[in-house]
């Protein structure tokens with residue numbers, strides 16, 4: 256079994272996979288892993304080629320759009336140690352097209368699809384659970400600490416939804432931020448974070464929402480277990496309706 | 501404002517519909533908001549239900565006196581009404597902070613039906629035209645309002661609905677004397693026609709106005725009147741087929757008054773509501789007809805079995821079903837196989853025959869399915885069990901159904 260190494264970046268991973276699919280007759284028999292800086296590692300190192308990486312994604316999107324979507328979601332998870340599975344999955348996707356996602360009896364397909372699903376689920380959840388607060392200068396600001404690195408797709412979602420307002424997203428876990436202002440979306444990092452001042456009516460609107468949240472529940476049907484399973488407690492920290500309960 | 505919100509969202513809380521899906525709208529370039537096809541939940545309330553819309557009554561100050569309703573004029577409750585502007589601002593403030601997908605506005609009859617409907621339409625109109633709001637709007641049509649206002653409502657809202665309220669005209673006359681069957685069915689039919697013609701027009705011109713793009717739904721109250729489940733399901737079937745409704749919602753009657761026209765219930769019939777929803781799914785997604793699910797001899801849904809298992813038990817000749825050969829429609833009829841797992845089975849068997857192991861991975865509920873299937877000719881259980889024994893086996897094996905049935909708490913136990 257041939258063993259290959261790459262540099263640990265997303266581009267490196269995809270370009271390594273592209274190279275292996277090109278050169279290896281049976282990718283199922285190939286292993287791929289991130290290079291660790293030890294002297295004793297065996298395997299061929301494949302250099303990163305961003306153009307190859309992009310080309311691979313592009314071809315996959317043409318031949319198997321669902322699989323490309325799965326790959327995208329999988330990358331959001333920043334999972335380590337699943338490179339070989341990803342390689343096998345992509346190899347299968349080029350053979351079977353989008354039908355590959357139905358091939359759940361194959362361990363690589365099952366693992367990749369499961370990770371991608373989880374990332375996709377958090378992204379979908381966050382589209383609902385993200386809370387903006389209005390700042391003194393009229394901009395809106397939202398904080399989050401998601402398990403997956405979803406700030407990009409999340410920002411695109413809000414770009415089309417909250418077009419007419421100036422807003423920021425901030426991922427405290429990764430210190431990354433997105434900013435939408437007058438038609439441009441930018442991504443960056445925030446190293447030094449100080450909480451910005453809220454606008455004067457912000458607390459009033461929050462109190463209205465908290466009231467609505469309390470009132471809309473049917474009193475006789477309290478069901479904290481169901482509530483927590485739909486809305487895990489790890490997200491409560493930034494939920495306006497869960498403050499001061 | 502806090503107080504008003506408390507009264508008017510509290511009064512809207514029993515409205516079952518929380519779905520905000522089924523409409524895809526690119527918001528206006530200068531405004532805010534869009535709607536997405538998959539629907540987004542923004543929070544889950546203390547009762548575990550999804551919150552996606554700002555659900556409000558415009559007013560609870562009702563001129564009518566429907567026996568089953570808290571807002572009936574003869575009842576003593578605190579009354580309040582919003583102005584159109586107040587609702588508009590609240591919606592925008594919530595939407596900009598990503599609390600909600602949009603607005604679900606209903607109302608008691610304040611003054612006259614037209615007066616009420618006019619103010620509701622004004623809310624939607626202001627949101628769409630002045631504020632360029634692209635989020636979701638669902639308006640309830642007040643029975644008896646003019647067709648002009650109904651048309652306008654449909655142009656601004658994603659979904660409009662008329663509550664059918666009770667499953668028969670006799671019950672309507674008895675419990676809601678000011679509402680007439682005609683006042684409910686006429687707008688329904690009008691909406692149905694408008695939706696159909698707007699779809700046709702949009703085929704020829706993409707700029708033709710969209711009329712209630714997410715369709716029409718309705719709601720009826722279960723357990724306040726004597727109709728049986730068979731009557732109810734046949735009514736729903738008719739609404740789906742003849743009026744092209746998107747959804748019928750069932751709402752278990754909450755005892756809110758001791759009016760002697762109403763039955764005395766110890767608790768709202770939640771299990772019945774749950775079974776009706778399951779049967780409704782069979783109508784909409786599983787290719788069943790009301791007549792297959794129930795009959796005049798057995799006019800009510802079985803409390804101990806979901807309607808699909810009940811059907812399967814009555815039709816032993818249909819089974820066992822061979823997983824590796826049966827078509828989609830047949831797979832769907834197997835208890836324990838849902839829409840998702842049926843699709844997965846079809847997808848997975850293209851690669852190789854599905855093994856018993858693979859069935860579980862696909863998500864089939866084997867505990868129930870195993871009595872009804874074979875896998876490449878192999879059966880899991882003796883399929884020729886006498887029906888009575890099978891019933892028992894299924895009952896023992898039936899795990900508590902997820903989500904909805906967890907609502908089956910005896911009221912008061914937690915409070």
Ligand code: SF4
Pocket residue numbers: 562563564565566569570571572573607608609676
């Ligand atoms: S018209 Fe509506 S709000 Fe008024 S009493 Fe009847 S059901 Fe209640």
